[in-house]
Amino acid sequence: MTEPKGKKWPVYFVADESTSMTDDIRKVNEGLTALRDELHRQSDAAGMVMFSIIGFSDDAVCRLEMTDLRDVEGPMPVLAVRGSTSYAAAFNELARRIPLDVRKLKDENYIVLRPGVFFLTDGRPNPDEENQWPAALSALRTMRECPNILSFGIGAAVPATIAQIASKREYAYVAAAGADTGKAIVSFFESLTRSIVNSGQQLARGGSEVVCEKPEGFKIALDPL
């Protein structure tokens, strides 16, 4: 053991890039820029956040490798709409990437807090993957570095599926049926930003919970009617 350089909290924003997001992807990209700007303003709270962006469709693409967002001055990487909705690809990419990122931070002599995943989707998983994505999710959950997963459904997302993805009931949210998805995305990013700022501090003080505020216009995915 040596003197640690600091504490780091790896955070993964995992976004649906399927074609159904065509009308909304611009809002997502604007939200990411706003998130970056807010973390610049709250520099102390953002000090432990290491942020990654993964877009998924037919496959998963890392749009931003694990980065201290305070170091990102220019344009943020953008998500781009492409094919289908492979949840399996997203979970497999997380399962591959998270251990590498945690090891990198450990090798740099940081104390690493349990990673957090913020998963945003507007649709159903590909029908030909109905067994694959739960298996991929299960593998992710059984890793030593298993993250806390918070899932958010908008548009045609299925509440039961969103609830299945989240690490716990209170981490699964869906936008109200028929809600404007553009507004829902704006609301999601407001919640995401507050959650990242508050959770980083809470986790660093020894808390085990990601602090997540329900985005305006969303409800817990499995709330009774």
Added chain:
Amino acid sequence: MISPDVLRFVPTERICFSAIERPRESRAVLSEKTYVLYGPDTVLDGWTEGGCTFRAVSLRGDSHRSNGSPRQDDFAACWDRNKSRLVVAVADGVSAAPLAHVGAYTAVRCAIRWLSEQPAGEELIDWMALVRDVSWALVERCGTLGFGKDPTRAQQELATTLQCAVIDTSPDVEALRYRLFSIGDGSAWQLSAIDGVRRLCGGKGSPDELITSSAVAALPGLPTSVAEFSGTIGRESVLLLGTDGVGDPIGSGDGPIGAFLTESLRTPPTLTDFARIVEFHKETFDDDRTMVAIWPQ
């Protein structure tokens, strides 16, 4: 020599923090986060009596200062002239417990009362009896807060770590004899110019663990046993007790923070200098901090 980029606010000369570079102004503790009592941002104490010099400080961390939460660390200490004995208690309320600050406050005062009541010359200290006493005090406090005298509820509302030390002093003996225990993730260290900062006990899990565990043993939950650590502190050495707010950035003690403390605490600083030393800045280490230091005279 301490690298200025590591200790951003530490000194161009000893421990004078730059007023310009200090973090933003603190917020007052929000009433909805206090509930029951006034808790000052910083508590500072110290004296020289009976062969040892004592310093202690408990500071609200920058994250609590910025979000209006109370300090969840606390300490208490008592010097008994007749027994030539110093007793110290340090607690760190568990952040998940809404009234952790009340738990820490209750635990250290109960522990000090119990230790002060032990007869002089007692060779064996029944630490488990002390732990049971403190745990019951937390359950009682839970009752007076209106939650009922329920151990489970007390664990949810008031959970706290606890460290206690008994230091037997004598002007005729050069070394101080200490006996201590720790429940939770507080640490004790011996500091000397030759060996630097050497951890005696405590701290967080294995250095090899990939993800830092948030689990911590805390009262009123009772441990199955309590391990005592004992030894002596000679001249040129200092006994330190601290919460994880201090222990996490110190780590193994062989880095810049360890070097800074070794240099700064070689001799007892003034009370206010002691607070400034413990308030070193290191990015992302913004938890409450409590440190107790004891020097043989």
